[in-house]
Amino acid sequence: MTAPTHMHLAVALDGVGWHPAAWREPRARPAELYTGRYWTDVIAEAERGLLDFVTIEDGFSLQSSRTDRVAGRLDAVLIAARTAPLTRHIGLIPTVVVTHTEPFHVSKAIATLDYASNGRAGIRVRVSASPAEAALFGRRDFPRLNLADRDDPAVRHLVTTLFDEAADFVEVVRRLWDSWDDDAEIRDAATGRFVDREKLHYIDFSGDHFSVKGPSITPRPVQGQPVVSALGHAAVPYRLIAKGADIGYVTPRDSGQARQIVAEIRAARDAPDPVRVFGDLVVFLGPSEAAAAGRKARLDELAGAAYTSDATVFTGTPARLADLLTEWQRAGLSGFRLRPGAVPDDLEAITRELVPELQRRGAFRTAYEADTLRGLLGLRRPAGRYAHVGSN
């Protein structure tokens, strides 16, 4: 059992790191980004650091048409699946764009990842309002808007609609996970029945955006409900986190803001289980303040611009980062999702320096204490919502 003062720690994996020039670092392996070995190595390193989970970024659009940036990425669910049999404890949370995908396919894919990892699967749902991404599918058109302008009524309308749709998507995915009772498979030779069909349930979801009949073709996953997570920067996504997610990733600038955001999300929560709110930070780490700052400055120069992010950018020593995380944890955050500026440098600084530092302070686990991702997060395995209903 995680001690109450323990924080949760995750890393967000995006290519060879979040800085656009990270691929030029001497130890970076950019040409291997499209191999199973690369992802297995990186996630195994995160597991050596006893981290709760990794998230894997994804999207359908090419990152950019610039020739000096990493271009191309593999499907995140398949990357997670490719590493699942070769890891033992760490949670695997791929990003899925819900705006253009089928909840039925996504539900069984994450359920299958849960089987392949013996209970370590999650999903990070991402909404896409990009007209360019929509054009790859050709099934819907989005207006060209400045999405950063949250006061524009057209932006507000689009964002609200897409997040409402995302909430329906999550609801369908979750109902499908529950559409088989845990004990549906009976193998009763006497009656010739493999399943008890009273324990399989039509989900009969019908919403404004789509309807889905069910049941899933995949039995209820190991965790019952794999972990659902989402990133949010404002009220609309906070509502999605509060209503449908187990984990929310948020981007406070200081501990005061962290406190506010946690309160806002908790107030909107009406589910019986707690929501885990993780603070997101981009990290550039070094043995001294100067070394860390120097590394980031060198990368900025290679990229031709100072790196900026939606999340707080931390540059400094692992000990100073430990101080900051401890302060923000006191403001109510359950844990942190660190985005390494460069891989492997910043990833290894997390697993080999930050983690031992936190362990010395009694703030982080010294061994994995659970076999499932829900277990690591201190979440119970929920009963199926249709169990004992007996309808078909």
Place this chain on the structure above:
Amino acid sequence: MTKQAKQIHLAAHFPGVNNTTVWSDPKSGSHIEFSSFERFARTAERAKFDFLFLAEGLRLREQNGKIYDLDVVGRPDTFTVLAALAAVTDRLGLAGTINSTFNEPYEVARQFASLDHLSGGRAAWNVVTSWDAFTGENFRRGGYLPQEARYERARTFLRTAWELYDSWHGDEIIADKESGVFLIRGEAGRFEHRDAHFDISGQFNVPRSPQGRPVIFQAGDSEEGREFAASSADAIFSRHGTLAEGQVFYADVKGRLARYGRAPDQLLILPAATFVLGDTDAEAAELAGVVRRQQVSGQTAIAFLEQLWNRDLSGYDPDGPLPDVDPDLGEHTIARGRASVRMHRDPMAIAAQWRAKAEAEKLSIRDLIIEITARQTFVGSAATVAGAINELVQADASDGFILVPHITPGGLDEFADTVVPLLQERGVFRSEYEGSTLREHLGLDPLTTSSAF
């Protein structure tokens, strides 16, 4: 000059959601836990098989308005299992059925390209089309496609996917840290495709994969299906496993290739085949009878009969005679979500044949269904089965077989241990993998981007 012996291609079909799969046997394990898939795949790789094959079904089957519960029910997501299997195998091809109706080309192309990268060039796609509103109820796009539009959509779906694959040539990424050039062309992946089914444009975001694109399988048997295979597929998953039928099918399909400028060895004919092995032929024959009774329980026999009769026959005794009522020729309502039902084109005539057979041979309902549905392709000692397989391949009835064991996950073990070594001794099956990609295992020419059109 004697003709050089053909090399046999062998694949393993993970036991599926149908009554070939025996779940009631004590040796039958989980159909969903990953360990079963891993065990099965490791056996196939140990035996140097070309590939493992995974089927797909996107809605639980129903009969009489209720979920069909007599066969194995439940399966994993195809892509996810194949990607996980790529971690525990090294050379084995990883083939899966993916429906082209309830998916979009960009997403499927991306998933297969990802699988091909993550497996080092071992991905294969069995392209199927679906048409029914029944399955469509599970999807936001819904679904109903008239029969004639199905292959048209499948063809354009596949062509669209190929355009996406060919939008990268394979030489774009240099990732030169010194000069800061990652990509030599910023326009890599650019595509624009417009037709009656798809209107898409942008940049494909997966660089060219080891095989260039997945190996393409086709399973339909109709005229359109054969033509589709001749134009676009690398292998056919056929159901003509006997000598006479197989030779006719083989000649027909191979004969169509020249029209598309393709050589006969660039489309493999691989029928599905079941098998029962024993120490002797007699022992295998006896065992085959036992397996057939396991596959067709009394309840399963009644269910099969209902699919032809198109009415509720639950009141009939499976150990008694066939019903005296005739099949209901109205709209087919009894069974949904299964392909075999479509094959009953003239139910009255088939029912008459079945009745005649049952009367002449004194067969009960269950006996009859066992006779007509469950006969195994290969039954015998390892030597007999190895001989039969080799004979069919050398006689151009097929290029090899996709073996369908009836037990999960150990049903392939005996074949791997006893039949494969005999084929290897005869020099008609590989003792080691020579290539690393599935295209290489199948003897397919490497792709160049320009050859795709």
